[in-house]
Amino acid sequence: MPDAVSSQPYDDEQLVRYLIGSLDEQDTERFDELSISDDEFAGRLRAVENDLIDAHARGELSSETRARFETHYLSRPGKMERRRFAEAWTLRQHRAVSASVPRPGSGFSDRPARRPWVWPLAAAAAVVLAVLGYVVLVRSNPSSRESQVPTSVATERPKSVPQGPGSGSTGPLPAPIAIVLMPSTRGTGEIPSVSIGTDSTEVEVSLVLDGDDFPTYDVALKDFGSDRILWHRAGLTSSSSGADRIVVAAIDATLLKPQRYTLELSGRRASGRSEVITSYPFRVVMK
């Protein structure tokens, strides 16, 4: 009875439930058949599957759907690879927009490429001056730092920037920036902010640890509202900074927009298993 099977309507929400294994038995059987025998359904199903993987990569699924997606869908062979592709694609597209890079070719759209922000040259020059006047955080005394810098963030020149003779005489610097974020247990509740300029290429983030219990750490930059992962780095090790232990990560500054973010720190055990330790919220301000 192929006509009876294909004539019944279906929507994307049902297709999602079918893909994550939460559809009732009757519809599952109907969709099983359509997925092989109906060209239109098979095409629609594949399109919904791609959007579903992308939504997971962006952290846009509800907790229930996400849990089902991970246990039912991602456990199938080859699906983690598809998920990683989606993550790379998301990151690539986000960077393209953040950097206001015109999208390749314009044959399909007569709209200009999206530019999230446009900066006058004068403002850019001001940013360079402002960054050169960075504030160095007093890092030798954690208790005094807490009282003196309630926002638990500072902007300073990263240690990786050459400081030798001549380094300041070659024209404007590319606005290197570093920030130090304290664990939420030491903060005042106020979200720290960091100012970056249009010419900033990298933000070096030092995450101060409450305890150093893992051989390596992973850091994920997340959109504050959607919890979508925008960037991550795995296999980082801790180092000493005064009396503290810190994890340092360098973030591509072109990823950052003027908004709120969190940096999620996970510790990875020798067995490979990771545990989320804490999050460091912060705000980006453009100069």
Next chain:
Amino acid sequence: MTTGDPARTRPRLKREWAPSPAAFRQFLTWLDGGIDSTGERYLEMRRRLEDYFSRKRCQSPDNLADEVLNRVARRLEEEGAIPDPPARYCYIVARFVFLESLRSAERHRTELPRDYSRPDDAPDDRLECLEKCLSGLPANDRDLILHYYPDDQRARGEGRRELAARLSMTANALAIRACRIRGRLEQCVGECIRRG
């Protein structure tokens, strides 16, 4: 309806049979339904079958997909014709192969706890491969996929409608084309990563 169940008389998976070149050509022609797809239809059916068995959580979706195609090709060779529409008949056989797999060694896989929050071990390599593969696409395909899967998820719906209108395609046809391009891109990136 099908005259008899092609799989009912085969209680075990029979992978030993393979179609002769002539039988395989006959099978491709039948699967194409009169329109020469140069093998595309076969590959598409194999993909659908593999996905079906994967969704059913079978251990070897690719082997089971091949088993279905072999059985269909065999019946076509033996009987000369199959009255059911090709895709529908493939589903009928797939269902029997699935039920057989439940009774045989092809059991449902046992789930192992996995850490799905674990980040990609080689995000930079993957991004580099992605850029390389993107630049290897024909310009039209590259533009299409960049516009079909934009950064802003919320803008996807409207953007896709505009894109479909601009290309004079239905939304479904556009989706299928975008999925095919994405499939090629994913394959290219996977191969690039494996090559290191």
